[in-house]
Amino acid sequence: MDKPKAVRPKVVLGVSGGIAAYKACELLRRLTESGHDVRVVPTESALHFVGAATWSALSGHPVSTEVWSDVHEVPHVRIGQGADLVVVAPATADLLAKAAHGLADDLLTNTLLTARCPVVFAPAMHTEMWEHPATRENVATLRRRGAVVIEPAVGRLTGVDTGKGRLPDPAEIFEACRRVLARGAAEPDLTGRHVVVSAGGTREPLDPVRFLGNRSSGKQGYALARTAAARGARVTLIAANTGMPDPAGVDVVQVGTAVQLREAVLKAAPDADAVVMAAAVADFRPAAYASGKIKKKDGQEPDPIVLVRNPDILAEISADRARAGQVVVGFAAETDDVLANGRTKLRRKGCDLLVVNEVGERKTFGAEENEAVVLGADGSETTVPYGPKEALAETVWDLVVRRLG
Numbered sequence: 001m002d003k004p005k006a007v008r009p010k011v012v013l014g015v016s017g018g019i020a021a022y023k024a025c026e027l028l029r030r031l032t033e034s035g036h037d038v039r040v041v042p043t044e045s046a047l048h049f050v051g052a053a054t055w056s057a058l059s060g061h062p063v064s065t066e067v068w069s070d071v072h073e074v075p076h077v078r079i080g081q082g083a084d085l086v087v088v089a090p091a092t093a094d095l096l097a098k099a100a101h102g103l104a105d106d107l108l109t110n111t112l113l114t115a116r117c118p119v120v121f122a123p124a125m126h127t128e129m130w131e132h133p134a135t136r137e138n139v140a141t142l143r144r145r146g147a148v149v150i151e152p153a154v155g156r157l158t159g160v161d162t163g164k165g166r167l168p169d170p171a172e173i174f175e176a177c178r179r180v181l182a183r184g185a186a187e188p189d190l191t192g193r194h195v196v197v198s199a200g201g202t203r204e205p206l207d208p209v210r211f212l213g214n215r216s217s218g219k220q221g222y223a224l225a226r227t228a229a230a231r232g233a234r235v236t237l238i239a240a241n242t243g244m245p246d247p248a249g250v251d252v253v254q255v256g257t258a259v260q261l262r263e264a265v266l267k268a269a270p271d272a273d274a275v276v277m278a279a280a281v282a283d284f285r286p287a288a289y290a291s292g293k294i295k296k297k298d299g300q301e302p303d304p305i306v307l308v309r310n311p312d313i314l315a316e317i318s319a320d321r322a323r324a325g326q327v328v329v330g331f332a333a334e335t336d337d338v339l340a341n342g343r344t345k346l347r348r349k350g351c352d353l354l355v356v357n358e359v360g361e362r363k364t365f366g367a368e369e370n371e372a373v374v375l376g377a378d379g380s381e382t383t384v385p386y387g388p389k390e391a392l393a394e395t396v397w398d399l400v401v402r403r404l405g
Contacts, residue, residue, distance in 0.1 A: 008037040009181055012079060012115070014088035014108045015055070016095040017045020018167075019158050020124040024089050025050065026170035028058050031177070039079060041065075041108045043095065065107055079107070080114030085181050088112075090124035090167050093135050096149075100138035118180045118188075119147045122173050122248065127163030143191050148180055148232055150249030172226075172248035179230035179390065188232030189401050193273040195233045197225045198265060200240035202258040204285035206305065207294045215359075216280035218242030220331075220370060220389045224276055225250045227393040236272070238264045240279050258282050258310040265313055269322040274400050276329040277314045278355075285310050318350035327352050327403045329396060333359040339373060346375050353377070353399055355392070374399060 011031055015024045021042075031038045040055040044065045052063040080086065088095060088108070095108070099121070104110045112119065121142065129135060130152060139149050150173065155166040167173075180188075199221020203211040222244055225237040229249040237250045240261055246252045253268070255261045258281050269275050284307035294302070314330045321328070328351040334341045335358065342356030357372040371386040374395065382399060384392045 008035055009084045010082055011036045011038045011177070011181075012083045012086040012111055013038050013040045013059075014086060014091075014095075014111065015040060015042040015046040015050070016088060016090060016092045016108070017043050017048060018090040018092045018124050019049060020090040020167035021046045021049035023167055023170050025054065025058060027087075027089055027173050028055070030170065030174040032059065034174075034178075039083075041079065041111055043106055043108055045092075077110070077114050080111040081116070083111075083115055083117050085118050085120065085177060086112065086115045087120040087122065087173070087177050089120075089122035089170075089173055091121040091149075092123075093125045093129045093132070093138075096121065096123060096135060096138045096142065099147075100141040118183070120173075120177055120180055121147060121149045122167060122176075123149065123152050123165070124167035125152070125165050126157055126161060127165045130165045143188075143232060146188060146191070146232075148176070148188055148230060148249075150176060150229065151234065151251060153246060153248075168248035169245055172245060175226055176230050176248045179227055183230065188230070190228055190397065191232030193233045193404065194236070194271055195228050195400075196236045196238065196265065196268045196272040196275045197221055197228065198238045198240070198261060198277050198279035198281075199225065200242040201280040202240045202261055202282045202310075203256055204258065204282050204310070205289055206286045207290040207292065209293050212282060212284070212286065213241070214280045214282065216240075218244060218279075219368065220392065221276075221278035222247055223389040223393040224278055224396060227390055227397055231397060236268045238268065238279070240281075258285065258313070262311050262313045262316075265317060269317055269326075272322065272326065273404055274327040274329065275317055276396065276400075277317075277351075278331050280331075280333060281313060282310055284308065312349075314351060315349045318352075325404070327400050329353040329355065329400065332356045335359060339375075342373070342375055346377065351377070352403055353396070355396060 038059045039061045040059045055063045098109050153166040153168045154164045200218035201214040201216030203213040205211045226247045228235045235250040238253045253264045287306040287308045318328045330351040332342045332345045338358045346354040354375045355372050370389045370392050372384045374382040384395050
């Protein structure tokens with residue numbers, strides 16, 4: 001017997017009339033090549049930037065902007081009804097306003113009204129338009145209704161302008177869509193919440209070319225940030241030496257040292273509902289910094305390197321919560337007696353949750369997979385089996401949401 005064909009998730013890609021419409025071609029390619037059945041629904045304005053023939057050729061479906069094409073198929077109702085996900089990229093200020101107020105004057109806005117699946121908006125516009133009170137209120141309305149509105153990126157806009165409002169990288173929008181699809185009909189349970197995540201490994205300079213560091217890649221922290229954004233949160237990601245592209249919908253603060261990371265965390269934490277310290281923060285730093293490269297001297301051993309303690313950021317923010325009800329999560333990388341050391345560290349740090357995993361040269365650091373036990377200050381233990389780091393991220397946020405009430 002022939003095997004039944006696998007059901008391909010149905011995605012509607014809405015494209016509104018902004019200069020970033022051309023980037024949606026890359027998003028469409030990633031969606032189709034990963035096995036999704038994609039129907040492109042552009043606005044009339046979007047076709048000034050990318051023609052219908054391009055969308056049709058890339059998606060394999062006919063393209064229309066209005067409700068009068070193929071009326072017998074009732075496309076203004078059927079397209080939204082049959083979708084597993086609707087993503088609008090770019091979403092202009094005009095499109096966000098129409099969606100927030102329930103206007104339906106073309107095929108895309110009709111589709112948004114009939115869709116009962118998750119909806120993702122990836123805004124792109126000039127900074128002044130994004131920051132206008134009308135746009136902010138429209139975004140807040142859409143988020144209250146359960147839509148995921150990705151924060152735009154900071155960067156070069158049209159002309160010489162630079163600021164917040166740039167469409168995030170299509171690869172990162174794809175990752176956000178993939179995570180939303182994986183959650184299915186689950187509500188974006190972090191909507192209205194601000195979370196702070198640290199990622200990567202700090203580097204403590206010894207001289208202009210050398211530093212003390214660790215093997216952390218930042219992948220687990222980035223998975224936490226992407227997952228929180230897909231669950232509706234406003235995310236501040238404090239990234240230490242990761243070298244990875246900014247996740248879609250995430251405000252990224254780049255840091256280098258433990259002291260810089262502490263400053264960034266303390267600045268972001270006061271209005272955060274949760275702080276997740278996934279970064280590998282150096283416990284020590286050189287007591288002295290050499291302004292010039294330390295040279296080898298023939299016949300002489302190098303001078304000993306004197307180390308001093310770095311601030312304990314996790315213990316500090318756990319002891320002095322920036323706001324009532326704030327949930328603090330730490331990470332413990334252990335090489336032996338993993339759970340025993342983890343329980344000791346949980347008591348010493350004073351955080352609500354501690355993610356404990358075993359690390360080594362080929363374990364956890366730099367890998368795409370992870371396994372861990374999440375210890376709770378309430379005595380709970382949650383085992384996360386070996387698997388993708390995003391699976392661990394989902395578990396961490398599940399536990400955080402329970403504690404946020």
